[in-house]
Amino acid sequence: MVHLSFAGDDFQLHNGRALFWPREGALLVADLHLEKASFFARTGQFLPPYDSRETLERLALAIRETGARRVITLGDNFHDSAGAGRLEPHAAGMLAALTRAVDWVWITGNHDAALEPGLGGTVVEELELGGMVLRHQVKPGEHRPEFSGHFHPRVQLKLRDRRVRRACAVISRGKGATRMILPAFGALTGGMDAADPAIVQALQPASRIDAVLPAAGRLVQLPLWRAAA
Template sequence: MVPFSFHGHELAFVSAPPGAGKVPGAALWWPAEQALLVADLHLEKGSYFAVRGQMLPPYDSRETLERLADALRQTGARRVFALGDNFHDAAGIARLEPHAAGMLAALTRAVDWVWIAGNHEGGARVLPGGIALEELRVGGIVLRHEAVAGSMDAEMSGHFHPRLAVNLRGRRIARPCAVRSERRLILPAFGALTGGMDAADPAILAAMQPAAAIDAVVPAAGRALTWPLWRAAA
C-alpha cells in the first residue's frame, strides 16, 4: 500500500493483485475508520453495451468484484464506502449473472457496506445489500458521489474518473489518480471497464473550487507522487 494524507487523515492507495491487469491505486484504505473506499464500480457496463449491439467482454463485474475482494483481504477493512455509479444503469442489478451476484452478496454480508447514490444507477434505493444513502459524514468528511463546487465541507467523491497523463521519455503514459485540494479529494474509478478524464480538465478543476492548490496524486514505485494541476493567482 502507498500512503498519503488528506485533510489531516492518513490514507493509502491499495495495490492491485498480481496479474490483475489494472493499474494499482484505484481503491483507498482509511485506517482510522477501518474502511475501504471505492468509486465508480460501473458494474454490468459490459452487458449494458452488449444489449445495445456493442460487444464488450462480459465479465467486467466479476473482475471488479474479484479486485474488490482482494483489496478487502489486503486491508482487513470492516467497512466499505462505495461512492456512487456503483452499477452502470438502473437495470444492471437484474443483469448480474449468478456467479457475480453471489460474489456481491458474499461481500456485502462480510463487512458493513454503504452504497452512496450516483447518477448512473438511478438512485440509492435500487442497490443490494448493506445500506444506501445519498451521502454520509464520517470523521468530519462528507462522502458523496460528485464534488460540490463552492461547498466548505471537507469531502471525498468520485464521478470524474480522473487520470494523469504525462510524457515520459517520448511515451505518453496515463494512470488513474486521485485529485486533491485542501478540502476535496476525488477518487479514481475502480471498475474494470471505466475510462478516464484528464485530471486537469476544466470540469474537474471547477468542481474542486474554492482551492489554493489542486494536485494529482498517483502511486508509483511504492510512493505517492504529487503532480501540480492548478494554483491560485498570488
C-alpha cells in the first residue's frame, strides 16, 4: 500500500485499485462489474465464467490486508441489475460471507441502477461520509470533496523498454471541488485513457488534474492537465 493525501485526509492505495480510508476504517472500490462474463454469454460471447470469483477474492484480500471494517462500492457493482441472480453458488457464498463480515454499502451505478436489496448490506444512490460525498459518477457543480468511479481510468507507462497499461486514480484540485475518480476494481474490466477528454471535461473546473498510482512501493503522480496560466 502507498499513502496519499486527499482533501486534507490520509488514504492508502491498495494494489493500485482500492482506496483505504483509515479514519473511517473504510475500503472504497469502484466498478466491480460482477457477472460480466455471464452477461456476455447470453449473447453468445463466451468468456471464462470465473470473473466474479476472482473479483471477490481480490476484495477479500484487500479487506484482510487493510483491516477494513466497512466496504463502500461506488457503483456498477454488477454488470447489469439482474447479475446478482446469476451468481453461481461458490461466488454467492463468498459474497454473503463478505457482507456479513463487514459493514457493507452498495452505491448503485448506471449498469445496476435497479439493484435490489437482499445481497447483504445497504443499497443507496450516493453517500456522504466524513464531509465527503461518494457516488458512481462525477456530478457537475459539486462543491464537496467527491469520490466516484465509472470511467475505469488507466495510464500507459514505459517500463524497461516495454509499454504497459496500469489502472490509476485521477485527482483534480483547485477552482472546483477536490475530486477523485477511482480505478475499476473488477477482474473483467477494461479501461479508458486517464487523459481522455471525457475525463478531463467531467472534472472541470479544476486547476490541475493528475493520475496517481503505486509503483515500486511509492506513489507516482503523472500530470494529465493544467489550467492555462
